[in-house]
Amino acid sequence: MSWYHATMYDAGRPAGSLWEETAPALADGADLGPNGDDVCDIAIIGGGFTGLSCALHLARDFGADVRLLEAGPLGWGASGRNGGFCILQPTGLSYDSMISRYGEAEAKRFVASQVEATRFVRAFAEDEKIDIEPQGEGELHVAHAPSRYAGLAHERDVLNRTFGIAARLIPSSKVQEQRSCGGGAEQWVPGS
Ligand SMILES: Cc1cc2nc3c(=O)[nH]c(=O)nc-3n(C[C@H](O)[C@H](O)[C@H](O)COP(=O)(O)OP(=O)(O)OC[C@H]3O[C@@H](n4cnc5c(N)ncnc54)[C@H](O)[C@@H]3O)c2cc1C
Structure with a gap:
């Protein structure tokens, strides 16, 4: 039994989020579609916080030729539902x-x-x-x-x-x- 509604696991039925609604539009010229160019230095799977941050830093700071592959909309997964707490001790352990x-x-x-x-x-x-x-x-x-x-x-x-x-x-x-x-x-x- 799942704790969450089935749409939570279905990238084809993304639920909107506050973060998405309040984010500025993507920069002009942002290339979101497949461009047939499947050769790159590094392919990153997943466009949540982890993948997006990885892609940005590899491309910007190391000049890598990066492709980011995302099954749904960017930030669709846990990153879009995040509560926004940026705090220590992300574990149940004392x-x-x-x-x-x-x-x-x-x-x-x-x-x-x-x-x-x-x-x-x-x-x-x-x-x-x-x-x-x-x-x-x-x-x-x-x-x-x-x-x-x-x-x-x-x-x-x-x-x-x-x-x-x-x-x-x-x-x-x-x-x-x-x-x-x-x-x-x-x-x-x-x-x-
Ligand atoms: C309700 C909720 C509240 C939270 N609140 C907080 C908080 O307040 N503070 C905090 O620090 N953390 C919080 N978290 C945890 C935090 O949001 C996650 O740890 C973080 O967003 C994980 O980011 P991620 O990029 O690793 O994963 P995700 O954001 O889940 O991104 C993974 C992406 O990979 C894609 N993907 C997966 N497999 C494939 C594939 N085969 N091909 C293509 N794409 C694929 C998915 O579609 C998804 O978009 C919360 C999580 C939830 C669910």
């Missing part, structure tokens, strides 16, 4: 579990790559003049109940000590003032 499963060195490499990725997205949007409406410099992790606050204090310590990420605890009263939710919270700024 930092402790990550370290015990993969070791501290590997966990550090992973977290560093996430910090780099968030910086890359921001710098890329600035360079390319893409109006992504960035919201703040950090994240707010909220404790859903007072008992979760201690867990956030521990996470703050791990972030500070092991990963060198500035994190601080915000008392519950302050969070309630700002966000009308219970418990306490933790905030960090990537790499600051």
Whole structure:
């Protein structure tokens, strides 16, 4: 059984997205059709974030002759449905579990790559003049109940000590003032 509607898997019936609707039109002269020229340095399959970014950087930064092959409209897949969060920890694992499963060195490499990725997205949007409406410099992790606050204090310590990420605890009263939710919270700024 699938969690999503069947159209989610069918490139022939693409659902529109906010990103598509609010994106500027493609540049004049953009060549989207097959041109019969099937010889290139590099063929990239898939026109979501990964393929498009790969194609752009290979062509622009390395002068490669690139073709991008997409089964549906560009950005049709997960990239078009993205929530727009550009944040760390894209995994269900806690930092402790990550370290015990993969070791501290590997966990550090992973977290560093996430910090780099968030910086890359921001710098890329600035360079390319893409109006992504960035919201703040950090994240707010909220404790859903007072008992979760201690867990956030521990996470703050791990972030500070092991990963060198500035994190601080915000008392519950302050969070309630700002966000009308219970418990306490933790905030960090990537790499600051
Ligand atoms: C609902 C939702 C919300 C999300 N929210 C966030 C978020 O807030 N923050 C975040 O960081 N991540 C989020 N993600 C994850 C993120 O969107 C994906 O990790 C990212 O878009 C993946 O990009 P991609 O280019 O690898 O894949 P996709 O965007 O899926 O692109 C793959 C493309 O390859 C094409 N393709 C596949 N096979 C072939 C083939 N054989 N021939 C030709 N073309 C082919 C597909 O048609 C598709 O267009 C979200 C994902 C979903 C589904």
